[in-house]
Amino acid sequence: MPETPYRSPLLHRHGAVAASGPDEGIAWHYGDPTAEQRALARGTAVSDMSHLGVVTVSGPDRLTWLHSITSAYLEGLPPHESRELFVLSPQGHIEHWAGLVDDGTTTWLLTEPDHAATLTQWLTRMKFMMQVDITDATEQWAAVGTPNATEGAPDEPITWRDPWPHTLEGGTRYGLADHEHPGMHRPWRLQLIPRDTLVAHISEHEQAGRRLVGTWATEALRVEAWRPRLATEIDHRSIPHELDWLRTAVHLHKGCYRGQETIARVHNLGRPPRRLVMIHLDGSGHLLPEPGAEVRVGDKPVGAITTVARHHELGPIALAVVKRNVAEDAEFLVDCDGGAVSGGQEVIVPSGGVSADRPHARGETSRDARGQNNLSNTMGRFL
Structure with missing residues (x-):
């Protein structure tokens, strides 16, 4: 993004009220937030999400490399199939989040507005001898949100479908089963379009009967769906288990990656x-x-x-x-x-x-001379 604060051209719309906080630069609402929420809940809405960050990774090693350094299972990921991932600290704390989709030649990462540059820098430091090229593409590409549960087709713009709250293979859940979860009523996807076509693209949606909505609507339905977000629910201590985020962003049975020891330890033995x-x-x-x-x-x-x-x-x-x-x-x-x-x-x-699938304990956990649980003492070093 430019060094000056981003401001969407759609904020020039009559009635538009600017959002603040992590959504600064786009609209909070366009004059009637209640009607906007209802349109979004009905599935007849479109949302300007052009403030989000976009990072691209190209090259023949892109998926195996990202698989090895993040929390998601990405080896052999088919084109147009969506995932989400974490970059974790060595202690298992969440440092970066991205929604991911690969188009067959390039892997597209969507992240929070202020994370694209730092995520690009971190990935570049981890490149070593791998055949990958990493680019902060935020200035060229803009995201548009729609309440749609389908993956992007080959003839559509690059599309990331939010996997929440489906418990993916290799993941697990702490909360409700998928079919009982309120997030099942919130289909959501983000499409990437050239930034200079944003206004025209939104107009096409409106001509098709979709209402333009702001973040008052999108955030209200996100909260209703219990959907955590990096910019809001995460602090320097956060681990995925606290947010029920092992459903969609962590594969428990893949090979080693940074932070994996804490992920496994809390899942298997701790709380x-x-x-x-x-x-x-x-x-x-x-x-x-x-x-x-x-x-x-x-x-x-x-x-x-x-x-x-x-x-x-x-x-x-x-x-x-x-x-x-x-x-x-x-x-x-x-x-x-x-x-x-x-x-x-x-x-x-x-x-x-x-x-839901925690392994059964094999016996009592040993205790030290003071009667304290050794596991709890060990966990304290990681958390």
């Missing part, structure tokens, strides 16, 4: 120290917390808000990351300017912290 929840906020006082607001049970801080949205049916809702051992029926208080609002939780990652 994630925190867990993602959705909070139904009391909207009677018209107060909404900001991301980062403290979540309390009584007077005790237990976590923080990560995303806040006003849903056209559910009212004010939020995602938050809280301590794993917080009771699943606990009522929350969330700090706001001018006071606090109460909220009830929907459990996304259960407090037990055990995945």
Whole structure:
């Protein structure tokens, strides 16, 4: 992207209100956020996502190389089949995220607006002798979102289909089974088009009967679907287990990659120290917390808000990351300017912290002389 702050040409539309935070540069809404959400829920909408970062990787080694350094299984990935991946720290913390699709000659990575440059730099450092070429292509390509569950066809623009919440082969889940998960009602895909055709491309969608919607709508439906996002739900301590993100972005049975030891250890033996929840906020006082607001049970801080949205049916809702051992029926208080609002939780990652296919224990874990669990002491070095 240019060094000056990005500003979508669609912000010139009458009624457009600019988004802030991680979505700065595109529209929050175009004058009627409730109608926009309803159009998106019906599947008759299009969204300008042109602020997202785009990185391309070409060359004959691209998929085997990305397979070896990220959390996803990519060897033999067919063209036009979507995946998502993490770049993890040696301790298993999430550093980068990308949605990935390969067109047969180039691998396309979509990431958060402020991550394309740093992801490109990290990939370039990891290139070594591999036959790959890495490019930050954000200035040339723009993303457009539509509520569609299909993969891109060969005659369509490059298309990344969001795999959430389908538990992919090699993944696992901490939360609900796929068919029970609210994310099954949120089909979503991003198409990549030349940036200079963005306005014309959106106009074609509108002529076909789709309503242009802003991030008020897309974020509200994302929260409803319990869908985590790098720009909002992740901090320097985050591991995928806390967010139920082993469903789609981690393959547990592939070869070694950076951070793999922590991924396996927490899955097989430990429990994630925190867990993602959705909070139904009391909207009677018209107060909404900001991301980062403290979540309390009584007077005790237990976590923080990560995303806040006003849903056209559910009212004010939020995602938050809280301590794993917080009771699943606990009522929350969330700090706001001018006071606090109460909220009830929907459990996304259960407090037990055990995945659906965790191996059975073979016996009691040994204890040290102080009676403390050795596994817990070991886990502390990684988390």
